[in-house]
Amino acid sequence: xxxxxxxxxxxxxxxxxxxxxxxxxxxxxxxxxxxxxxxxxxxxxxxxxxxxxxxxxxxxxxxxxxxxxxxxxxxxxxxxxxxxxxxxxxxxxxxxxxxxxxxxxxxxxxxxxxxxxxxxxxxxxx
Amino acid sequence: xxxxxxxxxxxxxxxxxxxxxxxxxxxxxxxxxxxxxxxxxxxxxxxxxxxxxxxxxxxxxxxxxxxxxxxxxxxxxxxxxxxxxxxxxxxxxxxxxxxxxxxxxxxxxxxxxxxxxxxxxxxxxxxxxxxxxxxxxxxxxxxxxxxxxxxxxxxxxxxxxxxxxxxxxxxxxxxxxxxxxxxxxxxxxxxxxxxxxxxxxxxxxxxxxxxxxxxxxxxxxxxxxxxxxx
Numbered sequence: 001x002x003x004x005x006x007x008x009x010x011x012x013x014x015x016x017x018x019x020x021x022x023x024x025x026x027x028x029x030x031x032x033x034x035x036x037x038x039x040x041x042x043x044x045x046x047x048x049x050x051x052x053x054x055x056x057x058x059x060x061x062x063x064x065x066x067x068x069x070x071x072x073x074x075x076x077x078x079x080x081x082x083x084x085x086x087x088x089x090x091x092x093x094x095x096x097x098x099x100x101x102x103x104x105x106x107x108x109x110x111x112x113x114x115x116x117x118x119x120x121x122x123x124x125x126x
Numbered sequence: 127x128x129x130x131x132x133x134x135x136x137x138x139x140x141x142x143x144x145x146x147x148x149x150x151x152x153x154x155x156x157x158x159x160x161x162x163x164x165x166x167x168x169x170x171x172x173x174x175x176x177x178x179x180x181x182x183x184x185x186x187x188x189x190x191x192x193x194x195x196x197x198x199x200x201x202x203x204x205x206x207x208x209x210x211x212x213x214x215x216x217x218x219x220x221x222x223x224x225x226x227x228x229x230x231x232x233x234x235x236x237x238x239x240x241x242x243x244x245x246x247x248x249x250x251x252x253x254x255x256x257x258x259x260x261x262x263x264x265x266x267x268x269x270x271x272x273x274x275x276x277x278x279x280x281x282x283x284x285x286x287x288x289x290x291x292x293x294x295x296x297x298x299x300x301x302x303x304x305x306x307x308x309x310x311x312x313x314x315x316x317x318x319x320x321x322x323x324x325x326x327x328x329x330x331x332x333x334x335x336x337x338x339x340x341x342x343x344x345x346x347x348x349x350x351x352x353x354x355x356x
Contacts, residue, residue, distance in 0.1 A: 027279065028180055028278070028279035028280075029180065029181070045343075047341070047343045048340050048341060048342050048343060049186060049189075049220075049342060049343075049345055050345060054350075054353075065354060066350065066353040066354050068347075068350050072202070073202070073203070073340075075202075075203065075219060075338045075340060076202040076203070078338070079202070079335075079338075101180070101181065102181050102347060103354075104350075104354060105350075
């Protein structure tokens, strides 16, 4: 009987085209388009509901644009053993992630430092 | 003879209730995708949805639960269920919410929100609730909701007319990590839906996981928009 219920639950999972991500605001706030932005880290915020890194990009004409690079909740990252201590204000980086629906925002996949090292806070998302 | 039958039935009811209490209690983490029935909004429901702007109207931006369904369906945040002194206490790590639900019947509804955060702020978006045990299931009924959003990604609304029924059942063989908490959440609101909206969530037992303080920081983007406006 219990196995039958589990089978029904499993079939229910498979029969619906949307999943966890459909009712998690991350998928609503960020597209699937992957973009990269170069810049200098201006601020790091390790907090809930979203940790974030503020990056200042300066284009060839000298125009400055701030990008907000968001990640998971502090409590989630901590539970996964992730810290943002490696991200230092003033460091030159290239941030890559999912383009936000809000202008100049991104959901972080990875940050590459000048020396080529790469920080990936949530590998499961990549 | 009748006394004997009623005594036996009473004992069965008590033992069944105790069983449900012992198995549903514990810490749980959302596991995998949930399900959702067809959403048939009324004209009023469609109006509210059409006016919803995800980037500014999502109550989560202001550390406010948009609805109980939004709080249940949050990945990576443990939920602890306890029972004592005629109360079911549900602690959600998300937003540091604490929900206290009397076990009884409709007469136990106080009209006051059942949910506060650790600062003592009340959230009528979560409704006022009472609970009862039925066999191995815990059934929570909630009313007196403030306007909110059952689905923040799409602006699916709830209203003060909304009645929400959550049925909590533990499934799976044995005890411990093999168990699944299955919640069927039914929203009834003739002003918003042509037919009841039924959501399902599944949780894995995570009794070793501690709830951390969430200390939510207002997630509005005004400061960021100002940076690029200057």
